Amino acid sequence: MLEISNLSHTYGSGPSAHTALGGIDLSVAEGELVCIVGPSGCGKSTLLRSVAGLITPTGGRILLKGVPVNQTPDDLAVVFQDYSRSLFPWMSVADNVSLPLRRRGQDKRQRRESAMDALEQVGLADAAAKYPWQLSGGMQQRVSIARALAYRPSLLLMDEPFGSVDAQTREDLEDLTLRVRGHHNMTILLITHDIDESVYVGDRVVVLSKSPGGIAGDLRVGLPGPRDQITTREHPEFVRLRAEVGRLVRGMRSHPAAAS
Amino acid sequence: MISSVAGSRVLCGALGVAGLLAAAELAGRAGLVDPAVLPLASTILARTVELATDGEFLADVAATMQAWALGLLLTVAVTVPAGLALGSLPRVEAAVRPLIEFLRPIPSVALIPLAILLFPDRLDMKIAVIFYASCWPVLINTMYGLLEVDPVAKETLRSFGFGPLAVLWRVSLPSTAPFIATGVRLAAGVALILAISAELIGGGSSGIGTYVVEAGSSFDGLEYILAATVWAGMLGIVTNSLFIGAERRLFRWHTARAEGAR
Ligand SMILES: Nc1ncnc2c1ncn2[C@@H]1O[C@H](COP(=O)(O)OP(=O)(O)OP(=O)(O)O)[C@@H](O)[C@H]1O
Numbered sequence: 265m266l267e268i269s270n271l272s273h274t275y276g277s278g279p280s281a282h283t284a285l286g287g288i289d290l291s292v293a294e295g296e297l298v299c300i301v302g303p304s305g306c307g308k309s310t311l312l313r314s315v316a317g318l319i320t321p322t323g324g325r326i327l328l329k330g331v332p333v334n335q336t337p338d339d340l341a342v343v344f345q346d347y348s349r350s351l352f353p354w355m356s357v358a359d360n361v362s363l364p365l366r367r368r369g370q371d372k373r374q375r376r377e378s379a380m381d382a383l384e385q386v387g388l389a390d391a392a393a394k395y396p397w398q399l400s401g402g403m404q405q406r407v408s409i410a411r412a413l414a415y416r417p418s419l420l421l422m423d424e425p426f427g428s429v430d431a432q433t434r435e436d437l438e439d440l441t442l443r444v445r446g447h448h449n450m451t452i453l454l455i456t457h458d459i460d461e462s463v464y465v466g467d468r469v470v471v472l473s474k475s476p477g478g479i480a481g482d483l484r485v486g487l488p489g490p491r492d493q494i495t496t497r498e499h500p501e502f503v504r505l506r507a508e509v510g511r512l513v514r515g516m517r518s519h520p521a522a523a524s
Numbered sequence: 525m526i527s528s529v530a531g532s533r534v535l536c537g538a539l540g541v542a543g544l545l546a547a548a549e550l551a552g553r554a555g556l557v558d559p560a561v562l563p564l565a566s567t568i569l570a571r572t573v574e575l576a577t578d579g580e581f582l583a584d585v586a587a588t589m590q591a592w593a594l595g596l597l598l599t600v601a602v603t604v605p606a607g608l609a610l611g612s613l614p615r616v617e618a619a620v621r622p623l624i625e626f627l628r629p630i631p632s633v634a635l636i637p638l639a640i641l642l643f644p645d646r647l648d649m650k651i652a653v654i655f656y657a658s659c660w661p662v663l664i665n666t667m668y669g670l671l672e673v674d675p676v677a678k679e680t681l682r683s684f685g686f687g688p689l690a691v692l693w694r695v696s697l698p699s700t701a702p703f704i705a706t707g708v709r710l711a712a713g714v715a716l717i718l719a720i721s722a723e724l725i726g727g728g729s730s731g732i733g734t735y736v737v738e739a740g741s742s743f744d745g746l747e748y749i750l751a752a753t754v755w756a757g758m759l760g761i762v763t764n765s766l767f768i769g770a771e772r773r774l775f776r777w778h779t780a781r782a783e784g785a786r
């Protein structure tokens with residue numbers, strides 16, 4: 265689905281140049297939910313922006329379904345961390361959600377239906393006629409998730425999507441993400457700085473090392489059954505993985521045996 | 525709450541005007557001011573009301589407002605696209621910047637004689653002068669507003685595969701619209717001033733300025749000149765408040781968001 269090979273990116277040039285990514289190799293299979301964690305400034309957003317075609321990386325190659333990414337790919341949606349800036353305040357919630365569907369060649373009625381569908385899924389059908397600034401932060405982030413869902417992308421990129429909502433809303437949005445990816449067969453790349461979150465929602469956790477970012481670890485999450493905010497977090501495997509990811513993020517060598 | 529604050533502001537303004545008029549009236553009646561220099565406030569007010577029933581004067585008002593509206597329309601039609609183009613193409617902007625910096629400080633009134641030479645038709649002349657004066661606030665506000673467009677909003681649309689023109693049309697233009705509207709409101713005030721100035725200097729068959737010039741040659745002309753001036757001032761206030769009202773209605777999202785961010 266997604267093949268990233270030897271991806272590197274340097275901002276600027278000359279003495280002020282800053283290498284944000286230093287050679288990333290990553291491949292994501294169809295339908296996988298991969299979480300990317302790493303310390304602040306290690307290049308997580310740079311990686312996501314490269315995959316989305318919003319910036320042209322200075323080195324390496326990205327293949328999406330075998331096609332090199334050089335402009336923004338058609339079959340991809342991004343949920344930005346900054347929901348309040350990523351929603352358009354002059355449009356109603358429903359119009360915000362249906363706007364990208366113009367790219368899908370849907371007519372007005374179809375767009376409206378798809379938008380209402382997506383809003384229903386995130387529990388915001390009642391807010392369709394409101395404006396984004398009339399909603400709470402958590403609701404706004406749900407609108408931007410609905411917008412991405414309505415678009416039916418085969419690859420969904422999320423950049424710290426739950427970073428600025430309260431703990432309860434955050435858990436709700438995590439479960440929402442798990443639920444919707446079950447419905448649509450989407451591949452998801454989710455960036456977070458929250459180690460627990462990465463283990464809770466991910467099929468795989470990829471840890472980036474400090475700047476310039478490289479891959480410090482790639483762990484498969486083998487948790488049994490559907491995830492549950494209480495029981496999953498108590499599971500010994502969850503506890504082990506969380507410690508392991510924490511160690512990797514802090515730049516320590518991984519010692520799976522020592523985690524008990 | 526907001527409406528009561530606005531209400532008390534209007535009240536304060538009305539009291540101020542009434543106070544000033546009363547003082548002028550008293551000064552005139554007490555013989556402090558020669559009525560040949562400044563007629564009594566009550567006389568001017570009476571003339572102002574009288575003009576409302578004067579068909580010829582109303583035709584003059586219509587002529588001025590016609591030039592005003594056409595000039596403003598031309599300004600918006602030309603300047604908004606030009607501002608959008610300059611704001612999105614930094615190289616072009618850098619190329620025309622010196623020209624703008626040279627032209628902008630030229631007082632528009634000083635260009636009226638030139639406009640009279642270039643445009644034999646008086647309406648064309650007025651529109652040209654209005655255009656020249658009122659294009660600056662619109663141009664500057666459009667370019668400035670474009671700089672303020674949130675890059676995250678643009679990236680959002682881009683990430684869904686929209687091209688640069690779609691981003692300009694669907695994100696940059698709507699988020700710049702409140703700034704453009706403010707520019708147009710400022711331009712509307714400037715346009716009225718220039719319409720009347722052009723009539724004063726350029727003459728022509730009708731207009732508030734023309735009326736004033738003609739009244740100057742009659743016996744009780746001063747009273748009518750001042751009454752016509754009051755009309756011009758009121759036209760300015762009324763059009764300005766219409767623009768403010770329209771901005772409030774259209775760009776509720778802009779003010780509401782700014783209040784939320786505070
Ligand atoms: N436009 C830019 N120009 C120059 N340097 C940049 C730019 N964007 C990011 N950087 C630098 O590149 C590095 C990686 O940035 P990036 O935003 O990818 O980090 P991140 O992992 O997403 O961090 P965070 O968790 O804080 O969001 C940082 O050191 C940052 O200062």
Ligand SMILES: [Mg+2]
Nearest residue numbers: 308309310423
């Ligand atoms: Mg980031």
